[in-house]
Amino acid sequence: MEYNLSDNIEVQSLELFKVHKSLQLIEEDGSICIKGSLPFSATLYGTCPIVDCYNIKIHIPTDYPNKPPTTTECDGRIPRTFHTNPDGTLCLGSPLEVRMKFKGSLLNYVQKLIIPFLYSFSFYEKYGKLPYGELSHGSLGIVESYKELFGVSDSKIVLGLLNILARGKYRGHHDCPCGSKKRLRNCHGSQLLDLMNYQSKDEFMFDLNQCFSVIRKGRDRSVSNQYSRKS
Amino acid sequence: MTVELRQNYNKVLENLAAELDISPSKYQQAVQRYTSVGNWIADGEYDGVQGELHIYTQGSFRLGTVVRPLKEGAESDYDIDLVCELPLKKSSTTPASLKKSIGERIKENAMYQKMLDKEKKRCWTLNYAEQDGIGFHLDILPSVPESVDLIADLIGHGIPGDIAKKSISITNRERENVYSWSSSNPNGYAEWFETIKRPVFEKMKIVQKQYIFENNKAIFNQIDEVPDQLVKTPLQRAIQILKRHRDVRFAGHEWEEDKPISMIITTLSARAYQHEMDLYSTIKNIVEKLSTLEQLLNPGIKFSGDISMLQLINRNKDGYWIIPNPVNPAENFADRWHENGNRKAKAFFQWITWVKEDLVDILQLSDVGKITKTLEQRFGDRIVSKATQGVWLSMSEIAAANAGIPHIDIDNPSKPWSY
Structure with a gap:
């Protein structure tokens, strides 16, 4: 090995x-x-x-x-x-x-x-500024990065999509959690299937829990980081 | 505006137009496709036909101003127009039997029959789905030489004999089983266009063919094999950029239906062209000439001097707009510009203002970042990032390259994060 x-x-x-x-x-x-x-x-x-x-x-x-x-x-x-x-x-x-x-x-x-x-x-x-922005520290940054990845602005949708990954319950014919009214396979489905190649269920579960804790605390509002401020 | 910035901007515009253009390999594929269909049609038997059928391309494919069309915002298949001219006297046939005989011949080939679309107003259309996902719509236009009387009429209107003689009669399907003739001269138009671009074409030919050859050795064995059609003058490049700019600017706009047609853009650009050798000056000159004419929206305005000599756009005393077809003065490309309170004319001049803002005045910004951003809005991120790749290089970077330091263009970067 x-x-x-x-x-x-x-x-x-x-x-x-x-x-x-x-x-x-x-x-x-x-x-x-x-x-x-x-x-x-x-x-x-x-x-x-x-x-x-x-x-x-x-x-x-x-x-x-x-x-x-x-x-x-x-x-x-x-x-x-x-x-x-x-x-x-x-x-x-x-x-x-x-x-x-x-x-x-x-x-x-x-x-x-x-x-x-x-x-x-x-x-x-x-x-004196960052060329492509930055994520917030900690769990909040994780939520932000998933929002960008999925192209959504609502944190609850991130939870819905992550839930599928964390439980390994991908069902193409179900409605997509993003609210598009499309089936999963015609919407975020292919992206989810691709993501499964990079992390295990447990790792997605970890991310889901982090996102969940942020959203429950109502902290999922963008807080600017120190380097985003113009000096 | 520095000389360096202007040169680089020119390079970006060149690259942008090249991105909109058909690639040399795709061009070769298209030539193969239409040559095979052309041969198939030419080998057919037609009542009363003796001698060779004349089969040639027309429109943007012929003029070298092809732009991959946008349909609902997405890149779509290329359109190619193929004229199929039967050596028949117009008086010895009817538009219905001409249209039908070509259609029958296409259907005799099982492969073409499957690709054949439903009958169009003037043509038969074959749809090619290609493996690389970029297909072709091949429009086959049945035609016969124009009648002697009509040709004489054109010559009487001042059209040179050799151009007038290239006129053809094409078929119109008015409705089910009802057909009529109309007159056209795609060959003559192409010749007119070529005459305008020729001096610059001759100057640029050798260098461009060398470049195309060096970059496409898989397709061409020697420089001589690079077809003239792949050499592009600034006039052709400008038309390509203007056409795409129009498509993007009018997409979803309330005047989308009234956006200027390609024939108008091509004709006016060619008329305004003063043999500029670079793309920026070409577009600037075209736009400046045309924006002056916006005053025609005020009735009674008269122009004199150079601008009136160019015969770009005219308005008669009844308020009708006139943009004559250069090879047929009887045909007016602007025949519907007065409708709905001159809406098509207004759309045209609004578009010219947009072009001026987006492509000409932009250089005054003197800021590479802002220029790139504006272009991205108009032409899309992907295509602009390709067009700007390696162009906005500073001296320090050239030094870095010489010192063997690796260069990376960052796209889709991750935002920094931490616990």
């Missing part, structure tokens, strides 16, 4: 290093990391170019690739108050979104998650 893991990592890191040449694979305290400087040039939908460089460390979990890696920024340039988890790792997006972009590939992880995150911080340093 362990052999398979490092084999997979080795192939993937070779693919990664071809593009991002200053990163390297190291072993530290018995765990595998990828460390080094990450220079990048990035545009957002072809606009707002930024060229920058960060020193980062990517931690590969033991059950990779079932679980996505985590990342820390090594120079202390990004303050702990800017979307970092209590353990100091960068918070690249809601857990489900991270999985959907990571898709078991290190290169995806760097290009679709780390660089967009670093880009948004560089952008913030330069212009």
Whole structure:
């Protein structure tokens, strides 16, 4: 099992290093990391170019690739108050979104998650605002990310759709909880089926409970985060 | 407005038009489809017909101004018009038997019979569903050469002989079993259009063919195989952008039914074109000339000088609007503009104002982000993000590319979050 893991990592890191040449694979305290400087040039939908460089460390979990890696920024340039988890790792997006972009590939992880995150911080340093907004902290942010994912504005609909995922009770002929009056299979159905590839029922149940607690407390009103305010 | 911004904006407009256009591989596929049908029809037996049938494309496919149509806001299949001209004297046949004989021949082929749509007013339509999901509607237009009298009449109206002689008679299905003739000249129109674009076409041909060849080596073995139709002058590009802009702007609008027809956009753009070599100047010139004419909405206004020489839009003393077909002065493209209190004329000038705001004045913003946003509203996010890709690059990025730093264009980013 362990052999398979490092084999997979080795192939993937070779693919990664071809593009991002200053990163390297190291072993530290018995765990595998990828460390080094990450220079990048990035545009957002072809606009707002930024060229920058960060020193980062990517931690590969033991059950990779079932679980996505985590990342820390090594120079202390990004303050702990800017979307970092209590353990100091960068918070690249809601857990489900991270999985959907990571898709078991290190290169995806760097290009679709780390660089967009670093880009948004560089952008913030330069212009004093975030290029694509941010989610609220904690459970409220989870509710917000599901609202965006499903394209709905009502939190109760998020509960309805999550309930299907958490209980594994997908029935295509039932009415879609979003209120479109369409059958599930003709509405949010295909999206739900796709989401099942990224998280287990239990994980969706966890998200459902978090959303439920927020909504019960009546806290599901957007509260602006400190970085959304113009400085 | 900096020179750099203007150049980049031009590039974005070019890319945008190319996105609206048919791709070289799709073009080749279309040519194959209509060539096979054309051959099938040409191989048929028709009463009294001796000699070759003349089969050729007309309309936007012929002019190189194709835009993938939008139906209810979604991209739809391409329309291709194919003229099928039988070498028959108009007096020796009837519109009913002409229409029927071509229809019969199409139905003799089992495959075409299945694809055949119900009979249309002027044509037979074959619907091609293609594997890539982008199909074609092929309109086959039965016709015969126009009568000698009518051709003489056209020449009398000042149309050059070689263009007038290309006129054809086409069939109209008025209702069940009742048909009539009408006159048309798609070949002559295409020739008129080509004459206008030719000087610029000749200048651009070699470079563009080289570029198309380099990027489509799977389709073409050598540069010579790249057809002239794939080379696009700024005039053609401008017409493509204007047509799509019209479709988007009028979608769901109360004047949607009165939006300017493609023939008017094409004719007026070609008449206004002054052989500009770049797309932005081309659109700017067209829009400025046409917006001057908005004063025609006030009765009794008269223009003099250059603008009247161009014969763009006229209004006679009875208030009727006139946009003559350049190859048939008797045909007026604006024959219904006076109806409902000049609604079609008003819709046209409203649209010109929109074009000016959305595509010309926008450059004064001098803000790449705002320009991109406006274009996205008008042409859609996906298509604009493709058109702007790699264009708005700064010097620092070019330096980065030279230093081997990877470049990434972020789309659909995740918002940061934390516990």
